Amino acid sequence: MSVVPVYKRILLKLSGEALMGDDTHGINRAVIERIVREIGEVVGLGIQVAVVIGGGNIFRGVAPAAEGMDRATADYMGMLATVMNAMALQDAMKRSGLDCRVQSALNLEQVAEPFIRGKALRYLEDGKVVIFAAGTGNPFFTTDTAAALRGVEMDAEVVIKATKVDGVYTADPKLDPAAVRYQKVSFDEAISKNFKVMDATALTLCRDQRLPIIVFSIFKHDALKRVVMGEDEGTLVHCY
Ligand code: UDP
Numbered sequence: 710m711s712v713v714p715v716y717k718r719i720l721l722k723l724s725g726e727a728l729m730g731d732d733t734h735g736i737n738r739a740v741i742e743r744i745v746r747e748i749g750e751v752v753g754l755g756i757q758v759a760v761v762i763g764g765g766n767i768f769r770g771v772a773p774a775a776e777g778m779d780r781a782t783a784d785y786m787g788m789l790a791t792v793m794n795a796m797a798l799q800d801a802m803k804r805s806g807l808d809c810r811v812q813s814a815l816n817l818e819q820v821a822e823p824f825i826r827g828k829a830l831r832y833l834e835d836g837k838v839v840i841f842a843a844g845t846g847n848p849f850f851t852t853d854t855a856a857a858l859r860g861v862e863m864d865a866e867v868v869i870k871a872t873k874v875d876g877v878y879t880a881d882p883k884l885d886p887a888a889v890r891y892q893k894v895s896f897d898e899a900i901s902k903n904f905k906v907m908d909a910t911a912l913t914l915c916r917d918q919r920l921p922i923i924v925f926s927i928f929k930h931d932a933l934k935r936v937v938m939g940e941d942e943g944t945l946v947h948c949y
């Protein structure tokens with residue numbers, strides 16, 4: 710087992726749902742504080758952390774609440790939801806003593822800096838956590854694709870995707886007790902078998918840029934730390 714982290718720079722994708730815990734919507738304070746604590750531990754190991762935050766706990770362009778709406782308008786609302794989550798996350802990070810910045814892909818200068826790649830890279834080098842809000846800034850995309858995009862732009866070594874399950878399984882573990890977790894799957898397998906690790910746009914971007922993805926459970930205590938230490942946690946989606 711490694712005693713030093715296997716990564717220097719990671720891109721952590723947190724869905725909006727990760728922030729709501731067992732609630733039906735919104736942000737659960739205890740959950741966000743625990744997530745921030747775990748991110749803080751990883752920062753404490755000397756790892757540079759960039760975060761892409763989703764908005765599904767508040768609004769999604771494809772949610773029933775958006776039915777009948779103009780899709781692009783609904784997607785902009787979804788992107789604004791991610792900004793609210795980013796602000797909540799930044800607030801929790803600040804209160805726990807973590808130095809962090811929010812950069813938004815939509816111009817909202819009263820509440821967040823605009824996305825500027827060079828500045829974000831400098832923040833990371835200075836040990837600050839950078840939270841990317843408003844996805845890619847474009848409708849018809851997801852924050853998974855934003856994670857792939859920012860991961861590549863930030864030269865991250867891995868995209869670590871926080872989900873509710875601790876990896877990719879041979880079958881739905883809730884329905885099939887014989888389901889086993891894959892330690893590794895190739896991008897091609899994840900795409901062709903439609904494993905729903907991330908959407909296809911995000912997966913192909915990561916595959917083409919040779920940026921691996923690790924899927925892990927954010928609800929499993931200390932799992933993020935185990936991932937960055939290279940322990941057998943979650944599922945690695947890789948190029949070979
Ligand atoms: N969204 C978008 N473009 C992006 C990223 C997000 O239009 O680049 C919108 C889209 O409507 C999406 C919503 O923002 O449904 C929230 O993002 P997402 O569903 O990815 O959040 P998560 O599932 O991670 O909470």
